[in-house]
Amino acid sequence: MDRQIGAQYYTLRNFAKTIEDFEETCRKVKEIGYKLVQISGTPLGAAEMKEVLDKYGLKVVTTHRNFDDFLNNLDEVMEYNRTLDCELCGVGSMPPRYRGSAEGVSQFIKEMNEVAAKIKEAGLYFGYHNHAFEFVKIDGKFIMDRLIEESDPDAVKFIVDTYWLQFGGMNPVKFIKKLGERAMAIHFKDLKMSLDSKAEIAEVGEGNLDWDDIIAACDEAGAKWALVEQDICQRDPFESIKMSYEYLKTKGFY
Numbered sequence: 001m002d003r004q005i006g007a008q009y010y011t012l013r014n015f016a017k018t019i020e021d022f023e024e025t026c027r028k029v030k031e032i033g034y035k036l037v038q039i040s041g042t043p044l045g046a047a048e049m050k051e052v053l054d055k056y057g058l059k060v061v062t063t064h065r066n067f068d069d070f071l072n073n074l075d076e077v078m079e080y081n082r083t084l085d086c087e088l089c090g091v092g093s094m095p096p097r098y099r100g101s102a103e104g105v106s107q108f109i110k111e112m113n114e115v116a117a118k119i120k121e122a123g124l125y126f127g128y129h130n131h132a133f134e135f136v137k138i139d140g141k142f143i144m145d146r147l148i149e150e151s152d153p154d155a156v157k158f159i160v161d162t163y164w165l166q167f168g169g170m171n172p173v174k175f176i177k178k179l180g181e182r183a184m185a186i187h188f189k190d191l192k193m194s195l196d197s198k199a200e201i202a203e204v205g206e207g208n209l210d211w212d213d214i215i216a217a218c219d220e221a222g223a224k225w226a227l228v229e230q231d232i233c234q235r236d237p238f239e240s241i242k243m244s245y246e247y248l249k250t251k252g253f254y
Helices: 019-032 046-055 067-072 074-083 102-121 143-149 162-167 172-182 211-221 237-249
Strands: 005-008 036-039 059-065 088-091 125-129 156-161 183-188 190-193 199-202 225-228
Touching: 005 237, 019 046, 019 237, 036 225, 046 059, 046 074, 059 067, 059 074, 059 183, 059 225, 067 074, 067 088, 067 102, 074 088, 074 102, 088 156, 088 183, 102 125, 102 143, 102 156, 125 183, 156 162, 156 172, 162 172, 162 183, 162 190, 162 199, 172 183, 172 211, 183 211, 225 237
Parallel strands: 005 036, 005 225, 036 059, 059 088, 088 125, 125 156, 156 183, 183 225
Antiparallel strands: 190 199
């Protein structure tokens, strides 16, 4: 795994709504020490963001777009990624309309495979980002197992979220090893427990996940990139991503 750590801009989505705020966000991210980023949660155009990202020496390694964008505007999605010089075109989630039945999951997989094949033909990759609902069993089988088994391993990669794996009752280490090189990017996100026994998203190193084992699994699997993400922060999000960065520096990242 590349030891350059990335910042997932979904964590900073409230600071990336205008190009002026986006530039200030990039300045702060670079100042913390990040060198890689994921673009997500911003309405800005690729060209205007790329100019700012280049100014601060930040490399985009993946994006997240809505699946309906892939279905209805695939050429634009691919051009968006090309403009950002990013090979991994990520979808944030399976839309809710597909999740309620085996037939719905089958329809999503069919459409995902069609999209992924076109993206592969264009020399890019399609990436699926997990939450926890993929670990619901429908007709005795995890949704996630179907996503893995019924898709082209050369075309469909995964953006693996460590928090949601643990929250969904999965072992992140075993799951990452199982995926192997299909685990192209990993969202480093910690899970800690509150006093009322609720799971909370935390800065990396502040929760209960075993990061030594997770990092070793990423290396063994051949994952390319790690990106710090925190859906909800209990403090200033820039302070949160700095805490995660400083922790990961102790694990050999930079």
